[in-house]
Amino acid sequence: MATDADHQTIASRATDRPGDASPFALGLLLRRAHWRAAAVMGEALRPLGVELRHFAVLIELVNHGPTVQRDLVAATGSDKAGIMRVVDDLERKGLAVRKAVPGDRRVRAVEITPQGLVLFDAAHRAAGPLTERLVAELGPGESEQLMALLTRLAHPADDDA
Numbered sequence: 001m002a003t004d005a006d007h008q009t010i011a012s013r014a015t016d017r018p019g020d021a022s023p024f025a026l027g028l029l030l031r032r033a034h035w036r037a038a039a040v041m042g043e044a045l046r047p048l049g050v051e052l053r054h055f056a057v058l059i060e061l062v063n064h065g066p067t068v069q070r071d072l073v074a075a076t077g078s079d080k081a082g083i084m085r086v087v088d089d090l091e092r093k094g095l096a097v098r099k100a101v102p103g104d105r106r107v108r109a110v111e112i113t114p115q116g117l118v119l120f121d122a123a124h125r126a127a128g129p130l131t132e133r134l135v136a137e138l139g140p141g142e143s144e145q146l147m148a149l150l151t152r153l154a155h156p157a158d159d160d161a
Helices: 004-011 025-049 050-065 069-076 079-091 114-134 140-153
Strands: 096-101 106-112
Touching: 025 050, 025 114, 050 069, 050 079, 050 096, 050 106, 050 114, 069 079, 069 106, 079 096, 106 114
Parallel strands: none
Antiparallel strands: 096 106
16 A cells, blocks of 8 residues: 555655656756757757757857867867767868867867858747747746746856966
8 A cells, every 4th residue: 555655755756747746847847948949059050061069069169269179179068089089070071170279299179160150140030030939938038038948957156266
């Protein structure tokens, strides 16, 4: 016979459905929201001939300038082999180049090209209308509120140090 404690345990199990009260609910919602946002952003990038993994590297290069591959691994959450493939793709497309790092012959920094900057700007223009579709279910001011909350969650104050 099930006890109240057993029922409590069963009731709080992760379901990944609206109203899930489990300790995993926030993570599951964020994962589902990420999948949806990634699909929309992928749709914006597809006509430009790149994927989100390529765009993630371009973002880092625009924000930080020439960057060594090991730092791209950490910044994008990728692995060494994955970053090598992405940078190879970007080089083939003329969107980035590898350049020697002064003082260390073994290390190469990845740098965005003028063509890469043109694509980067085009991606932003293409993403605008699709982003509006992504947040269409939200009411007035809720998109800004969501951005503010997610920013605080993704960039806690103690991470600034």
